Amino acid sequence: MKDLTFIFPLYNLSENGRLNRLNTAIAHITVHSQGNIIFVGKKEDLDLVGDKGKKVVNDTDDLSYPNQVMLALKSVDTKYFSVVEQDDFVCDKWAECVDEYLKNDNDEIFAYLPLTEIVDYGTDETISYANEAFWASSFSEEIGYLDLNAIQDYLNFNTSGGIFKTKEFLSLGGLKTSMKLVFWYEFLMRALYKQKKIFVIPRIGYYHYANVDGSLTEQYANSMSEKEVEWWVELAKKEYYFPQDRNKKYEEE
């Protein structure tokens, strides 16, 4: 998979056994990645990963996920990239599976998302799935594919582990760094609005750990009111018409 770069945005790597999980994920990916791994984060986090890949130091004040991804993308020179969350687990078959899809890739498909299994971090039990609904009959217009109508009221998707075409991703404007929580949601709607085809690989090789202390989701859950969450979701539904980041800010009424 010479044409694929895995991006690992890092934060608080020394906490909650993250480094161990990261090393496991890297071990499975390294078999197929042929060295195309980029770590992005603060210097102290980057120091912990050794020399397993290229490092992009984020020396800005903005340590948000979308900003980390966009920073890393400046160093990506492969046709495809994938963002892997440091809290997640990638099984060794996943990269092999992705390889098979990319071998059969035609220019029609812009992105491949995984059928993600959501696992409880404490009990290691499967809680649910993400991206699964697109394989249900009658959910989307074409089985296995996202469409704009289908995701209007569907937020249970997971983009981590997804494979995106780098040039098209950037030409769509990439992730909007001002957005909180809904940066991927807004981006997917923008891509679908631009007629991009997004396919869900119906295989489980990517496991997302839920209920991890200090995770990005937990940070949002702790810092955002329900009202703010709703505001961001509604904003995403309006902003996807605009390729540029219009820097909308949430203000408490």
Add this chain to the structure above:
Amino acid sequence: MIKIAEENVEKLEKKEYSIYFFVLDTKGNPSSALEYIYKTAMVLHKDGYNVKILHNEKDFVGVGDWLGEEYANLPHANTEKENVEISASDFLVIPEIFANVMMQTKKLPCKRIILVQNAYNLTEFMPVSQNLDNLGITDAIVTTKAQEDKLLDYFPGVRTHIVHPSISPIFHPSDKPQKLVVNIVAKDQTDVNRIVKPFYWKNPIYRFVSFTDLRGLTQEEFARALREGAITIWADDKTPFGYSLLEALKSGGIVLAKVPDEPTEWMKTADGNLNEKILWFEKLEEVSDMIAPAVRTWTRFEIPEDVYEDSKSFDSLYSEDVQKAEIEHAYIKTIVERRLNEFKEVLAELKNKEKEEAAE
């Protein structure tokens, strides 16, 4: 008389005879039994023999939509509308469901052959007062050893010739990743419901699993669905052969199959047991509990490699080449040759008689 016999010998030797196949129009619905007849006719047609498909349907639809134009373009005739001249050197192949045709054609001069794909149809359609002997039918084409055994059990005097079915090469594994779709090959909607609904009720977490009912698809669509779907469930209790099960096995997916009432020979091993390379289930109620583990193991890359390896063992079964050889052997080398020899014997007898009469 000698002249007539000579003409028939000449026709048989010069391939100037016709082989007629009587068919039931399935009104555009795919049918393995009908496909078998058309395939036989096509092999003989391509070998240069005169074949004609006969029917007596007012609004004949044919097989073009699901089997292809090549088959639809074989010569056809409606016996109700057209005058089909059948001579003594011709052959009429009558499927076992047409007991009435066997009776109506009793006085025709041609050689009539019964084609038995499901011997139980004889018990359904043939009156108890009739049998192959009094219908003047001495030869039967059968599709399997089991069908042959049944037929000989009913009518021990008939000569049987086995011509196995073949599976079209369009049934093969996909070279692309499969889809998370569970195909269902069942005879009716009730069976489909008995599989799908309990699965969703028992496994709400798997409500994203899609099922595709493969009834009524064209052969192309059917083959594509089998190739693309990760899992296929097959349930056809009354099958005389199990075409669609074999087609599914050749298509490379995971196949869960209900044990039919009478498993065909290819479903069994040499010792007569069910072939364990197929994932069998006994009752429809069981399969809803098998789907979730199958989906889970497939999505998680946990299907043991030997499951796929095992299904490859079916790849070489029932090829079109073997069927072609069997058709040529049964129809031409055996039945036509025998008919020719019969005419030659009659001719020799007639000539001897003529000589004797002349000498006197």
